Amino acid sequence: MSTRDQIVEAADGLFYEQGFAHTSFADVAGAVGISRGNFYYHFRTKDEILDAVIARRVEATRAMLARWEEESGDPAGRIRCFIRILVANGGKIAAFGCPVGSLTAELAKLGHAAQAEAGQIFTLFRDWLRAQFEALGFAAEADGLAMYLLSRSQGAAVLGSAFRDEAYLRREADDLCAWLDAKLSPTRKD
Amino acid sequence: MSTRDQIVEAADGLFYEQGFAHTSFADVAGAVGISRGNFYYHFRTKDEILDAVIARRVEATRAMLARWEEESGDPAGRIRCFIRILVANGGKIAAFGCPVGSLTAELAKLGHAAQAEAGQIFTLFRDWLRAQFEALGFAAEADGLAMYLLSRSQGAAVLGSAFRDEAYLRREADDLCAWLDAKLSPTRKD
DNA sequence: GTCTATACCATGATAGAC
């Protein structure tokens, strides 16, 4: 892996676990094992690293969504893939929150220009979830259902990390799966 | 108002709008209109200010909950007071997120000792909401309903600020009120 | 209680040797 990629990867993790503002060049350089001077050969400013990290996350999100498309044939199964992140990444979410939500929240406070780009990741999930609900026959309702799932996940991530309660995240994931089943069941239309 | 109170008030606002890590002594001193030197007469470290800000927020939350108890006689009306924060503070939430959620999230990332104290504000809301649901007859379910409302509000705050969409916050508040009505209606028990 | 002055250090950033 190129040094540049190593830097972006390390910065990605540190921005998630420590926050953008609180992560210094020295932190990233130390994590990669290079000097601060070398660092500036690859990135001239902290904002450039942030842009690269966001681009990396956008790509990773696209790849994950594409993987879910392949793994699961039916839209309901794909939506369950989304819900399961809360469990699969439960440990990290309980410790550091949702990477997308916490970064956009931080950039919003900093008034940072990249906030819009970071928010694009939410749009990626939103559009993908909406497409799945549309495929399930929820035409006009689809975007609202996508936002509902996004909102519930974000709420779960915030409270899960506030109370440092991974079991709560599992319960919320179960509850969301039950909600989805009820939505799909013809005998129970809410 | 004492200088100390002015400092805590200014720090409270700045921690909310800029984040804790990104707010400097100079910022707070400048907002109050005192010198940095004078600052240290009142608070020796940044953590001391944080503690004072959290204590102030805990007190403000207690006072708000007590006010809601007085203003509204029935528990359902009190719960609607909680939901309405999303609308009443919509502008600030769309810009800076929820003050409680964003602070606990930041402190969690910093590994800050005060994270537990900041999380206490969530516990305050949780216990108060649970008491209202208990008064409505939801005995065993009460805590789960309280957490549901907290989670929905936090999710709404995160997405509302990510998309900078105050109208979305209003819709979420309406949706939560409708959810509450459905919960209370004897013809529709979920 | 309020101010000025200042020490000290971390950080963002640059220049230039290898």
Next chain:
DNA sequence: GTCTATCATGGTATAGAC
């Protein structure tokens, strides 16, 4: 491409005059 050395800035914190 990587390093060391260096600078400027700003932030935390202290001492001491008024």
